[in-house]
Amino acid sequence: MNDVRLLIDFGSTFTKVVAVDLQKVEILAAARVPSTVETDITIALEQAIKEITAKTGVSNLNEKKSLACSSAAGGLRMVCIGFVPELTSKAANLAALGAGAKVVGLFSFKLTSREIDEIEKIAPDIILLSGGTDGGDEAVIIHNAGMLAKTSGKINNIIVAGNKTTYDAVKKAFDNSGKHVIFTKNVMPEIGVLDTAPCNKEIREIFLNNIIKAKGIARAQEITGEVIMPTPAAVLEAAKLCAEGVKGEGGYGELMVVDPGGATTDVHSIAKGIPTSAGIAMVNTLPEPYVKRTVEGNLGLKHNIDSLSEFTRIKKIPRNFDEICRSFHQGHLPQNPEEVACHLLLSRVAVEVAVTQHVGRLEKVYGPTGEMLIQYGKDLTGVKTVIGTGGPVIFSSNPREIMEGALFQPENPLVLKPRNPTLYLDEQYILYAVGLLAQTEPEKALLLAKKYLKPI
Amino acid sequence: MSKTPTIITGTVGMDVHVIGTKVISRALRESGFKVVELGMQVTPEEFISVAQETKADAILMSSLYGMAELDLKDFNQKRLEAGLNDILLYIGGNLVIGRYDPKEIEPKFKALGFDRVYPPGIDAEIGIEDLKKDLKARGKM
Numbered sequence: 161m162n163d164v165r166l167l168i169d170f171g172s173t174f175t176k177v178v179a180v181d182l183q184k185v186e187i188l189a190a191a192r193v194p195s196t197v198e199t200d201i202t203i204a205l206e207q208a209i210k211e212i213t214a215k216t217g218v219s220n221l222n223e224k225k226s227l228a229c230s231s232a233a234g235g236l237r238m239v240c241i242g243f244v245p246e247l248t249s250k251a252a253n254l255a256a257l258g259a260g261a262k263v264v265g266l267f268s269f270k271l272t273s274r275e276i277d278e279i280e281k282i283a284p285d286i287i288l289l290s291g292g293t294d295g296g297d298e299a300v301i302i303h304n305a306g307m308l309a310k311t312s313g314k315i316n317n318i319i320v321a322g323n324k325t326t327y328d329a330v331k332k333a334f335d336n337s338g339k340h341v342i343f344t345k346n347v348m349p350e351i352g353v354l355d356t357a358p359c360n361k362e363i364r365e366i367f368l369n370n371i372i373k374a375k376g377i378a379r380a381q382e383i384t385g386e387v388i389m390p391t392p393a394a395v396l397e398a399a400k401l402c403a404e405g406v407k408g409e410g411g412y413g414e415l416m417v418v419d420p421g422g423a424t425t426d427v428h429s430i431a432k433g434i435p436t437s438a439g440i441a442m443v444n445t446l447p448e449p450y451v452k453r454t455v456e457g458n459l460g461l462k463h464n465i466d467s468l469s470e471f472t473r474i475k476k477i478p479r480n481f482d483e484i485c486r487s488f489h490q491g492h493l494p495q496n497p498e499e500v501a502c503h504l505l506l507s508r509v510a511v512e513v514a515v516t517q518h519v520g521r522l523e524k525v526y527g528p529t530g531e532m533l534i535q536y537g538k539d540l541t542g543v544k545t546v547i548g549t550g551g552p553v554i555f556s557s558n559p560r561e562i563m564e565g566a567l568f569q570p571e572n573p574l575v576l577k578p579r580n581p582t583l584y585l586d587e588q589y590i591l592y593a594v595g596l597l598a599q600t601e602p603e604k605a606l607l608l609a610k611k612y613l614k615p616i
Numbered sequence: 617m618s619k620t621p622t623i624i625t626g627t628v629g630m631d632v633h634v635i636g637t638k639v640i641s642r643a644l645r646e647s648g649f650k651v652v653e654l655g656m657q658v659t660p661e662e663f664i665s666v667a668q669e670t671k672a673d674a675i676l677m678s679s680l681y682g683m684a685e686l687d688l689k690d691f692n693q694k695r696l697e698a699g700l701n702d703i704l705l706y707i708g709g710n711l712v713i714g715r716y717d718p719k720e721i722e723p724k725f726k727a728l729g730f731d732r733v734y735p736p737g738i739d740a741e742i743g744i745e746d747l748k749k750d751l752k753a754r755g756k757m
Contacts, residue, residue: 244693295668297699351661351694444688525686526713534686539676 162376164188164218165601167593168205168384170377171195172234173422175204175365178593179212179221185391187588189215197232201380209383226384227596231391233375236367239265239284241308243291243300246445248322251347252290254446255321255356257453259363260393261286262424270300271307283314285371286363288604289330292323294349302324316340317366321347321359342366354447364389370515392596395419395549396428396453401598402547402609403430409606415545416518416578416589418511418566422462425514426614428453428587433520433576440522440533448520448538456514457597459508465489472509478502504561507552511565515577522574535576541568543578549586549614559585560616619670621673621757623747624666628653628707629687629722636709643740648750660691670736671691673756674747676706678738682713685724692729706743708734 163182168175175195179188191211196204213219238261242249245268256263265282267275279287287308291301301322308318318341320330327343334341340367345358372378372387380387389397395417405411414431429452435442458467469485478484484502488494494503520537548554548563556562560583568579590612597605622697623644625637634656641653654662658740663675679687684707695703707730711721718735725733732746 242698246690246693247697291697293698295699296697297701348697351664351698443686443689445693 164221165597166209166221166223166384167596168208168211168226168228168380169394169592170201170205170228170230170232170380170387171391172197172232175208176203176589176592177205177208177212178340178588178590179218180593180597180608182274182601182604185604185611187590187608187612188212188218188504191215193324193502195232197376199231199269202379202383203305205380205383223383224385227599228380228384228387229389229394229592229596230372230377230387232260232377235392236286236363236371236390237264237282237284238262238286238288238363239267239279239282241267241290241304242273242322243269243297247351247536248290248292248348250446251354251356252288252321254354254449255347255359256363256554257455258290258388258396258449258451259360260358260396261363262392262455266345270303271446273307276307276311276466279308280311280314285374286317286319287315288359288363288364289318289320290322290347292326293351294324294346298323298326298329300332302329305330307338309334309339313338317370318342319344319359319362319366320548321345321362327408340370341355345476346444354449356449364393388596388599391592392426392453393593395426396451398591398605398609399428399430399547399593401594401602401606402545402613406602406606409603412545414543415547416515416540416543416566416581417547417549418515418553418563419548420507420510420562421460421463421512421550423457424461425456425459425510426453427514427518428449429518429538429543431538431540431543433540435535436539436542440535442535452518452538454514454518455511456517458521459510461503461510462491464486465506468506471513472506475505475509478505492613500557503552504556504558507540507556507562508565510552511548511562515566516536516575520576522576539576539578541576544581545584546578546581547584547586547591548616549589549591553585554587554589563616583616585616586612587614588612619757620648620650622650622652622661622670624652624654624663624670624672624675626658626663626677627656628658628660628663628677628679629681629683630657631679631681631683632656633678633709635677636680637676640678640743644676644745647744655672660688660694664695664700667695667700667703668698673705673751674706676747677705677707679707679709679711684709684711685728688725688728692727695729698734702754704747704754705730706732706747708736708738708743710736711748720722
């Protein structure tokens with residue numbers, strides 16, 4: 161009998177299921193059903209599994225062995241708090257993004273009661289509290305712990321990842337607050353050092369043990385295996401696996417994944433990003449993470465089309481541009497040639513801007529020996545693989561045109577985008593599935609990616 | 617002195633012009649300070665961690681090669697995060713390339729967190745008198 165594995169993504173709009181034959185490393189069938197998280201998550205799931213059964217003819221699918229990820233019910237919403245914006249706040253932000261979270265608020269310095277009100281209104285799933293290097297500043301994190309302790313029951317899960325010397329005081333501040341407080345290692349233990357892995361692990365644990373239950377996603381586990389991570393984390397896991405490969409099966413090497421969507425455009429890079437030309441100095445307040453995820457919250461093809469269309473105005477825009485943008489915002493999908501052209505242009509701009517924000521840049525300064533170049537962020541000019549995923553690229557008539565927005569532009573030589581990569585398309589929408597499968601069968605997962613990622 | 621303040625000295629970044637800091641370190645010791653002499657090519661991060669470790673009261677930096685502004689770009693944020701909001705920061709030397717008016721440079725370095733900014737060739741005694749005055753004002757000597 162074939163070993164068939166179901167890989168499931170509970171999205172906010174669609175519940176996606178893909179059935180993979182592990183022996184042949186082959187997609188047997190895929191199904192996409194409107195999500196039913198608001199009522200009962202299992203309705204859509206059962207329907208999708210029924211579709212899969214009909215398509216494959218396999219009646220005894222082992223649902224319990226399936227793996228699932230979720231971005232339903234708003235995804236994993238986090239607020240990050242640090243001391244200095246460029247340091248611990250940024251470190252906390254990077255840690256949350258790397259765990260697949262949606263960062264819905266970012267705060268620095270001592271919190272005010274007004275900011276606490278704002279945080280209560282946001283009502284995030286998890287708060288990540290950092291501040292101070294180990295042995296460094298104590299006042300800010302202790303103050304902020306005291307402020308958070310006074311919040312209502314809407315604020316529950318708090319991960320503390322700051323100056324470890326303050327932990328006794330922070331613990332005391334939360335005494336009798338009734339909050340679920342987890343202490344882990346500092347995201348920035350010393351100046352210039354980023355340590356997001358322990359924090360990442362705690363975020364996943366809370367997601368697994370608390371959040372999915374609170375959002376009704378855990379009900380799916382009556383049918384399936386565990387919902388193990390947020391969907392963006394699954395995509396990041398897939399990117400990591402594809403870059404690094406496994407023992408005996410090489411990966412693609414350093415790469416970038418670009419994922420434009422309805423609300424945001426995500427960019428992931430698995431690359432060191434060190435300078436590729438001689439004589440360039442790097443200046444980074446914080447080191448750049450090797451596995452880096454950025455999310456452009458104002459670049460979406462549906463929900464954030466207003467800001468996206470503003471970026472597009474510097475280009476030659478088609479007739480009826482504003483009208484068409486409005487219709488996309490209301491959920492209309494492109495049909496006539498004018499709309500298709502408009503959608504293509506918007507997607508291209510989303511990729512262009514998001515990748516420009518993600519990659520590093522060079523700046524000229526004048527020193528004793530004349531002009532010098534200083535690099536901020538990651539140099540990704542040498543990256544040889546760029547993968548496009550997400551509806552706007554996958555369902556486009558011209559994915560290459562969109563993905564070329566990720567490429568180095570000679571007219572902007574100081575922006576360090578990939579110069580000459582091979583562009584791939586995740587045409588079967590399987591990156592999340594690859595990331596899930598990577599947790600148990602990394603080699604099969606890699607082979608699956610290699611089979612279904614198509615050069616364009 | 618009732619308390620003996622601890623002072624860190626060194627040249628910042630890739631600068632190797634170490635003589636000035638040697639002179640000032642010696643003058644500081646002769647005036648009764650405890651001096652942690654880091655010598656040349658000290659990174660901003662080293663200044664910060666040594667200050668944390670030694671509970672230093674002031675850092676006296678020197679830079680003669682014109683790159684101080686770039687070397688110290690995020691220094692103020694970093695030292696705050698490291699809990700060094702109360703430390704005195706002095707800098708002196710050729711702080712930018714070429715001839716310049718010290719008055720124009722001073723606000724730039726004040727914005728980077730420095731309490732006092734000196735042009736090149738200043739007498740060590742002047743700096744030490746300022747230091748004593750500032751430390752006394754903060755109740756540190």
